[in-house]
Amino acid sequence: MKNLPDKTVERLSQYRRALLVCLADNKMHIFSHELAGLIHITPVQVRRDIILIGYSGTLRKGYDVRELVSLIGKIIDTEEGLRACIVGVGNLGRAIIRYFKDKRTKLVITAAFDTNPEKVKCVFSGVRCYPIEQLESVIREQDISIAILTVPGEVAASVAETLEKAGIRGIINYTPTPLNVSEKIYLGEYDMITSLEKAAYFVKNNRGE
């Protein structure tokens, strides 16, 4: 299968999230309009995505939830799993570590980094914190592919440079500073101000979604 569009990948992740809630509720089949309702998009969009990944449901029962979860897993997850690290163990860094704990088995946060000597060598929700000077060596030793950046904005660019040198393959940037990295590296930019400004715009224009 060739690369799926960005937004489809995002939605597949959201479908799986909703489908796992269904499974926990013992709901074994789901129609496209039900799945659409759970994540607030149109049934047409759902059907288009599911066709794109080569799956189809039955007219009478809809999609088989377990089959769909397993197929999405095959597309998004890697067989051998991927390792991620958190750079910057402030409130946001700690929140993300806790949030991911035990959520996905194929995607694990294995290390954290900080400059604060009091945080270094601490273990946050099972994840050990290393001094930032060991960024390159730990990333190589633990074969970490993805870095989640939660450092202060002022140092984001220089940390990203070190990550690049260490051979990181993806960066998720939660700092307020937009980054410039090599084309080879996947870069996800998540500015939390954007989420609030978007809400403000639609609230102001009195539109629900």
Place this chain on the structure above:
Amino acid sequence: MKNLPDKTVERLSQYRRALLVCLADNKMHIFSHELAGLIHITPVQVRRDIILIGYSGTLRKGYDVRELVSLIGKIIDTEEGLRACIVGVGNLGRAIIRYFKDKRTKLVITAAFDTNPEKVKCVFSGVRCYPIEQLESVIREQDISIAILTVPGEVAASVAETLEKAGIRGIINYTPTPLNVSEKIYLGEYDMITSLEKAAYFVKNNRGE
């Protein structure tokens, strides 16, 4: 101007973020390809969005940064400002409060809520924390329009119900539980697992962005 598409609003917020960095660097004009490069999209997309909001630059100098910042402000911000609150003052809630502090004058977090008696009456980065029982009354008194939800997933649905009763107009959901709210309310769903799963997919398929 009629309602802009979701994604355009998101990008306008990102343009402003990048343009404010330019202003701080004393860069007063910018070409569409430069702005595009700063946020990793195509120049065509930038030009399309800017035309959509009725602005144009000059061939020789590009866009006037200050004019564009001010126009985006008129579109996204409200004259009188909007107030937001944080529900759930854990690590993520505190991170968001600190993150927004002094960032935007037209969009202010004025209250926080929690069930923990030790947090109640504390002030986090200038924002006072109230007991969750006062959610409805404080939202009405302070005329809060937007709630940022950072409570544990198990209580997200019941808190959303209370927010709805209190007349909230927008909810930004950072919990792992997808919500169902009335059509009249703007709902932004931000599951942090999606950001990591998307990165994992593209890293696995060896594609930068």
